[in-house]
Amino acid sequence: MTIANGAPKYVDVADALEAQIRDGKWDGGKMPSVRGIAEQHNISVVTASRAIQILRDKGLIQTVQRSGCYRVPPPGAERWALVIRTAPGPWVKATTSLPRAGFEALARREPMHLEPDLLAPRAGATDADLRAQVRAAKDAGVSGTFVLPSRHSEDEMRADEQLLAACAAEALPVVLLERNLRGHSRKLEHDLVSVDDLDGAATATRHLLDRGRRKPAVVVASPTSSHNDRVAGYLFALHAAHRDAGGKGPEPRPVVLYQSTDLPTRDAYAQLADQVRKQKIDGVVCYQDYTAMGLIMELLARGSRVPDDVAVTGCDDLPIGDLFAIGITTYAYPSEAMAEQAVRLMRERKKDPTRAPLKVVVPGRFIVRASTGGPDPISEGN
Numbered sequence: 001m002t003i004a005n006g007a008p009k010y011v012d013v014a015d016a017l018e019a020q021i022r023d024g025k026w027d028g029g030k031m032p033s034v035r036g037i038a039e040q041h042n043i044s045v046v047t048a049s050r051a052i053q054i055l056r057d058k059g060l061i062q063t064v065q066r067s068g069c070y071r072v073p074p075p076g077a078e079r080w081a082l083v084i085r086t087a088p089g090p091w092v093k094a095t096t097s098l099p100r101a102g103f104e105a106l107a108r109r110e111p112m113h114l115e116p117d118l119l120a121p122r123a124g125a126t127d128a129d130l131r132a133q134v135r136a137a138k139d140a141g142v143s144g145t146f147v148l149p150s151r152h153s154e155d156e157m158r159a160d161e162q163l164l165a166a167c168a169a170e171a172l173p174v175v176l177l178e179r180n181l182r183g184h185s186r187k188l189e190h191d192l193v194s195v196d197d198l199d200g201a202a203t204a205t206r207h208l209l210d211r212g213r214r215k216p217a218v219v220v221a222s223p224t225s226s227h228n229d230r231v232a233g234y235l236f237a238l239h240a241a242h243r244d245a246g247g248k249g250p251e252p253r254p255v256v257l258y259q260s261t262d263l264p265t266r267d268a269y270a271q272l273a274d275q276v277r278k279q280k281i282d283g284v285v286c287y288q289d290y291t292a293m294g295l296i297m298e299l300l301a302r303g304s305r306v307p308d309d310v311a312v313t314g315c316d317d318l319p320i321g322d323l324f325a326i327g328i329t330t331y332a333y334p335s336e337a338m339a340e341q342a343v344r345l346m347r348e349r350k351k352d353p354t355r356a357p358l359k360v361v362v363p364g365r366f367i368v369r370a371s372t373g374g375p376d377p378i379s380e381g382n
Helices: 009-022 032-040 043-059 090-111 127-139 154-169 197-210 225-244 265-278 290-303 335-351
Strands: 060-066 069-071 078-084 112-115 144-148 174-177 191-195 218-221 254-260 281-287 311-313 330-333 357-361 365-367
Touching: 009 032, 009 043, 032 090, 043 127, 043 254, 069 144, 078 090, 090 335, 112 197, 127 154, 144 154, 144 281, 144 335, 154 174, 174 225, 191 197, 191 225, 191 335, 197 218, 197 330, 197 335, 218 225, 225 290, 254 265, 265 290, 290 311, 290 365, 335 357
Parallel strands: 078 112, 078 144, 144 174, 174 191, 191 357, 218 254, 218 281, 281 311
Antiparallel strands: 060 069, 330 365
16 A cells, blocks of 8 residues: 555654654553554554564564563663563463553653563572573663562462562562562562552441441451452451440351352352352452452352342452443552653662662552442542
């Protein structure tokens, strides 16, 4: 395809995209997909791909495997590695996108280069393999790495430990995202930026109590700091509600349910639903939206009404939470604010490598939907 001046159409599209890049659009952030560019410019995917190739040949963009195309920031821009280790499951892509989206949004405001797949810890990797990866990252200009540790298993925990040890050996600073390494009483040895999981669970529990629930439970799945904080927030809200009521009547008995990580996903949800029905629980605070949705589906299959019999809340505000008639009440993940604080901590760590590790807590936003009898006119919480 050609245009009026005789140049191929893909050249014209490449020129238009280059002009946008020169104007600062997408600095360090993710660009539209090939299909998105094709739709925007009313061209075929093949033509869009050839336009992208021109930009790649000019060094203006780079393609990251399984992630997409990214604008190459100006010379001197900070270069960060981003390691996101989410638990396997049907919604792994959605949960992985949450922290990544925050960094991509920040990179559009503060030119920086993101390397989302440069470091890849895995079970069975040798220390030498990981140190070689870290050295290669540093040689490529990476000056720090952000790591969301796996909560899934002991083997994955050891892979995280290996990666962090390799970073320490090569003097590459690390900031953890959302949680410390797996373990109930794990000492904090790296800077950490976390969602305010305690406030999220406390807010959700108060909301259930305010909606008349008399036996709420909390669901967690792993021995990690984020899940421990959720249990703490739930327990605090139960105690505070009893105190605020003047201590009348017995204090609500806490019920902590654990989602199995050994069973197939649907079987784990079914097991939770059976426990909820057996214990006559009328409200559930789930550690994530996909667990909330899985529990809701299994409760409905057993004849329990949601929210009439059991009200359910989730966490993170994943897209699934607003796709069904029973939208999920949730505590939204503050992805961009998390990235801002993580980058701030990284810059401070680079200036002072010897200071004690810090934990920064970022508040989310509580959103009420039909799973607890909403929606309310105004979101609750922060």
